[in-house]
Amino acid sequence: xxxxxxxxxxxxxxxxxxxxxxxxxxxxxxxxxxxxxxxxxxxxxxxxxxxxxxxxxxxxxxxxxxxxxxxxxxxxxxxxxxxxxxxxxxxxxxxxxxxxxxxxxxxxxxxxxxxxxxxxxxxxxxxxxxxxxxxxxxxxxxxxxxxxxxxxxxxxxxxxxxxxxxxxxxxxxxxxxxxxxxxxxxxxxxxxxxxxxxxxxxxxxxxxxxxxxxxxxxxxxxxxxxxxxxxxxxxxxxxxxxxxxxxxxxxxxxxxxxxxxxxxxxxxxxxxxxxxxxxxxxxxxxxxxxxxxxxxxxxxxxxxxxxxxxxxxxxxx
Amino acid sequence: xxxxxxxxxxxxxxxxxxxxxxxxxxxxxxxxxxxxxxxxxxxxxxxxxxxxxxxxxxxxxxxxxxxxxxxxxxxxxxxxxxxxxxxxxxxxxxxxxxxxxxxxxxxxxxxxxxxxxxxxxxxxxxxxxxxxxxxxxxxxxxxxxxxxxxxxxxxxxxxxxxxxxxxxxxxxxxxxxxxxxxxxxxxxxxxxxxxxxxxxxxxxxxxxxxxxxxxxxxxxxxxxxxxxxxxxxxxxxxxxxxxxxxxxxxxxxxxxxxxxxxxxxxxxxxxxxxxxxxxxxxxxxxxxxxxxxxxxxxxxxxxxxxx
Numbered sequence: 095x096x097x098x099x100x101x102x103x104x105x106x107x108x109x110x111x112x113x114x115x116x117x118x119x120x121x122x123x124x125x126x127x128x129x130x131x132x133x134x135x136x137x138x139x140x141x142x143x144x145x146x147x148x149x150x151x152x153x154x155x156x157x158x159x160x161x162x163x164x165x166x167x168x169x170x171x172x173x174x175x176x177x178x179x180x181x182x183x184x185x186x187x188x189x190x191x192x193x194x195x196x197x198x199x200x201x202x203x204x205x206x207x208x209x210x211x212x213x214x215x216x217x218x219x220x221x222x223x224x225x226x227x228x229x230x231x232x233x234x235x236x237x238x239x240x241x242x243x244x245x246x247x248x249x250x251x252x253x254x255x256x257x258x259x260x261x262x263x264x265x266x267x268x269x270x271x272x273x274x275x276x277x278x279x280x281x282x283x284x285x286x287x288x289x290x291x292x293x294x295x296x297x298x299x300x301x302x303x304x305x306x307x308x309x310x311x312x313x314x315x316x317x318x319x320x321x322x323x324x325x326x327x328x329x330x331x332x333x334x335x336x337x338x339x340x341x342x343x344x345x346x347x348x349x350x351x352x353x354x355x356x357x358x359x360x361x362x363x364x365x366x367x368x369x370x371x372x373x374x375x376x377x378x379x380x381x382x383x384x385x386x387x388x389x390x391x392x393x394x395x396x397x398x399x400x401x402x403x404x405x406x407x408x409x410x411x
Numbered sequence: 412x413x414x415x416x417x418x419x420x421x422x423x424x425x426x427x428x429x430x431x432x433x434x435x436x437x438x439x440x441x442x443x444x445x446x447x448x449x450x451x452x453x454x455x456x457x458x459x460x461x462x463x464x465x466x467x468x469x470x471x472x473x474x475x476x477x478x479x480x481x482x483x484x485x486x487x488x489x490x491x492x493x494x495x496x497x498x499x500x501x502x503x504x505x506x507x508x509x510x511x512x513x514x515x516x517x518x519x520x521x522x523x524x525x526x527x528x529x530x531x532x533x534x535x536x537x538x539x540x541x542x543x544x545x546x547x548x549x550x551x552x553x554x555x556x557x558x559x560x561x562x563x564x565x566x567x568x569x570x571x572x573x574x575x576x577x578x579x580x581x582x583x584x585x586x587x588x589x590x591x592x593x594x595x596x597x598x599x600x601x602x603x604x605x606x607x608x609x610x611x612x613x614x615x616x617x618x619x620x621x622x623x624x625x626x627x628x629x630x631x632x633x634x635x636x637x638x639x640x641x642x643x644x645x646x647x648x649x650x651x652x653x654x655x656x657x658x659x660x661x662x663x664x665x666x667x668x669x670x671x672x673x674x675x676x677x678x679x680x681x682x683x684x685x686x687x688x689x690x691x692x693x694x695x696x697x698x699x700x701x702x703x704x705x706x707x708x709x710x711x712x713x714x715x716x717x718x
Contacts, residue, residue, distance in 0.1 A: 100516040107513070112504050228500030232558060235464045236517040237490040407467040409427075409458075 101238070101246035102253070109216055109254055118212045119261065125205065126266050130198065130273045137193075148189050152180045175286060182284050182291045190284070194277040195270030196296040202266040203300070206307040209262055210314055210339065213255035217318040218331030220247045221403065225326040230408055240404040244323070248396070251315055259304065259311075306366045313363055313388065314339050316395045323399040346375065362387045415442045417477065417598030418463070418566050424471035425458055425622075432458055433622040435472070440598045442565065445588060447613035447630075448602040455622040456602040457497060460570050463600070464494050477565055490518070493564035495572065499555025503544030507535060507554055510543055511561065518562045529557045533587070549580040556587065567591065568600045573608055585612050639674045641700035644687070646671065652692050659686045 109115055159173040183190050221244075224230040234240060284293050314335050321331035338345075342360030349355040356362075356376045362384035367374045374380070418440045425433040433455050440446045448456050461467040463474050465481050465488075474481040479488040501510045511530070515521040530536055533553040543551065552572065559567055572588070573581040589612065591597045603609045609616055610630055618626045646652040653671055656662040660683060664673035675683065680697065687694055 097519065104513050104516055107505075107509070108502065111502075111509065227502065228498060229502060231466060231496040232500070232514070232555075234466060235489060235492065235494055235496070236514070237486040238517055239486070408461065409467060 097238070098242060098246060101243065102249050105220065105247050105250035106253060109220070109250060115216070118215070119258075122205070122208060122212075122258070122262060123265060125208065126202065126262070126269050129202065130269045133193075133198065133201075134273050149184060152184055152190070156180050179284050179286070179291060182293070186293065188282075188284075188293065191277045191281040192275075194274045194281065195267045196277070196281055196300070197283065198270030198274060199263060199266045200296055200300050200303065202262065203303040203307065205262050205266070206259070206304060206311065207339075209255065209258050210307075210311045211336065212258055213251065213311060213315040214318040214335045214339070215332055216254050217251045217315040218322045218335065219328040220251055220319070220322065221399075222322040222326050222328035222331060226328070234408060241400065244400060244403045248316075248319060248399075251319060252312070255311055255315055259308070263300075263304070302366070302369070306364065309365055309388065310339070310363045313359065313391065313395075316392060320395040320399045324402045350376065356383070357387060359387070359391050416440075416475075417442045417444070418600070419475040419478075420459075420463070420472070421475065422472040423459070423462060423469055423474060425455075425462060425467065426470045431622065433462070436619075436622075436624050437472075438617055438624060438627060440566070440600060442598050443592050443596040444615065445592050445599045445601065445613045447609035447616040448600060448619060449604065449606060449609050449616055450619035452604055454619045456604075456619055457570060458622075459619070460494070460496060460568055460600075460602060463568060464492055464496065465489055466496065490562070491565040492568060493559030493562065493566070494568040494570075495552075495555040495559055496568075496570050498574070499551045499558075501543045501546075501551060501554060501558075504542065506540050506542055507546070507550075508539040510554065511539075511557060514558050514561055521561055525561065525563075529560050532560065533557045534583075548575040549577065552576060552580070552584065556584070560591075563595075564597070566598045566600065570602050571604075572601060573603070573605075581608065588612055640677055641672065642675050642680060642683075643667070643670045643672050643698045643700065644683075645669055645695040645697075646687055646692050647695075648692065651690065652687055655686055655690055655692065656683065 156177050159177050163170040163173045180190075182188075224233055233243065281296050282293055283296050283299075284291055285299065287294075317338070318331045318335035321334055322328055325331065338360075342363070346355060346358050346361045349358065356379050361375055361379070364375075365381065365384060366372065367379075368381040368384070416439055420436050420438055423433055423436040424431065436459060448459065450456055458467065462469050463481070465485055469482060474488075476488040476491045479491070481488045502513070505513070508526075508530075511526060515526060530539060533556050535550065535553050535557065538546065538550055543554065546554065552575075556569070556572070559569070567588075569588075572584055576584065588599050588601070592599050592614075601609060601612060613630055616628045616630055617624055618628065644652065649666060649669070649671060653664045653666065656664045656671070656673065660675075660679070662673050662675060662683075664671045666672075677699070680699075684694055684697060
């Protein structure tokens with residue numbers, strides 16, 4: 095087992111010794127900083143309210159929003175949702191928390207698609223690059239089974255994506271803390287849900303929001319990993335995985351009427367369709383069904399990778 | 412030197428699709444022996460080497476390393492092998508020592524002392540902190556050898572080890588290899604398509620052609636250099652010269668175009684020439700063939716055809 099950790103360590107070094115990996119992190123950092131600056135300049139960030147005057151402040155805000163809507167009906171829908179949220183605070187007598195690092199982290203959930211992208215790039219290269227560099231020959235003539243080497247590579251990919259995810263969380267929080275401050279350890283906020291307005295914990299929202307995205311991340315990384323092992327070509331793996339990730343939902347919509355549409359991977363990757371009173375994409379789908387479909391795809395991806403990696407000859411170029 | 416078996420190939424066959432690339436190779440290599448595998452490009456040298464180290468599966472037959480089968484006892488068998496297959500490719504974005512550490516972590520029991528020892532052996536101490544991407548081909552070749560020797564294997568397999576090296580580098584590699592065989596009793600297998608190179612390094616040579624072993628030849632330096640030589644003499648009249656060699660020196664010479672050709676010890680050549688000149692035969696030139704092996708090689712290989 096100790097041996098296996100050393101292999102994972104080796105694979106991680108191969109990822110982190112490369113300049114391209116550092117460029118990825120720098121890019122993520124720049125995007126997060128850029129978002130914070132954008133929110134700071136263009137976003138109407140509420141700075142928090144005074145203990146004794148927040149009710150007046152909210153009513154004033156509402157009056158302003160109503161006036162704006164009357165002048166320009168274009169903003170009406172947009173403003174109405176703000177007014178509703180403000181009213182919710184007033185009716186339930188909750189003092190709203192100001193915009194802070196936690197909310198910034200929550201909003202950066204969309205950055206997970208970039209994390210997916212980076213994970214796909216790493217997953218696509220981890221086997222194919224060894225073939226491209228020719229180092230696969232020196233790697234496979236060790237007294238270690240090919241299964242173990244493949245497993246160490248896959249684990250290194252998952253660790254990379256986990257690490258990158260935490261990087262986004264932590265760096266967003268730090269940047270958010272610098273720009274917007276921190277409003278308590280576990281602030282609550284009113285959010286518009288499908289069932290109406292709800293007063294929820296931001297940390298809870300962050301966990302569920304990021305958590306649901308991890309499903310897509312792991313599935314697409316595993317898919318790229320499979321293409322990389324089967325075709326030994328990282329560009330192909332990156333291309334197909336990113337393409338499918340982007341058009342996945344459209345594929346489901348396109349075949350929506352067919353009976354087999356619910357078996358498409360992308361109909362099942364978004365597990366949030368079963369929460370908060372949401373309705374599933376296709377009638378008859380349940381959480382258990384989706385999880386089963388996901389597991390079957392996952393096993394198939396890994397099985398193909400394993401078959402091609404362990405059974406095929408390492409021949410010349 | 413012990414005659415213990417290091418590696419054994421038993422009727423090794425490889426089919427790719429319907430084409431049989433390796434057609435039943437059988438030979439064995441002893442400890443402390445340097446064995447050369449030679450043949451034209453496309454003869455199956457690299458395929459054979461890939462099967463020896465488990466990169467390719469055998470269609471039939473078996474490879475045994477210290478008696479352990481590469482098929483049924485892969486880990487134990489490959490533990491005893493160090494190899495460079497084709498070019499010594501390393502991770503270009505890592506330094507020499509980072510590369511070696513990668514391989515050191517994959518086999519238990521490799522100490523820092525061992526790492527240092529190997530680096531010293533190949534003379535790369537000064538380049539270990541440099542990125543491999545900036546190495547010359549010769550340096551990479553040496554790092555490749557270091558990597559192959561790290562776990563003190565019983566069998567060292569080097570595919571075209573002097574490919575792309577300058578003459579000084581070739582000489583150095585030759586010296587390492589000889590030293591390893593003599594001092595560490597390692598069996599070394601070298602493949603090449605250059606006979607002259609293999610001749611200088613190896614104790615025995617196996618000639619491969621179209622996936623078949625056509626000959627195994629002992630390279631015995633002593634007999635080669637001090638005893639019979641292939642001598643060619645250009646002289647007229649040619650018939651008289653042949654006759655004289657037979658009557659005076661009991662040498663059976665044959666006519667080859669304008670020359671006569673025969674085998675003789677080097678020390679006897681002046682006496683032969685004196686005989687010829689003494690009988691009024693005009694001698695234009697005398698030559699000693701550099702290698703009888705080379706002739707034999709070309710006889711075996713024939714044209715460099717790939718079927």
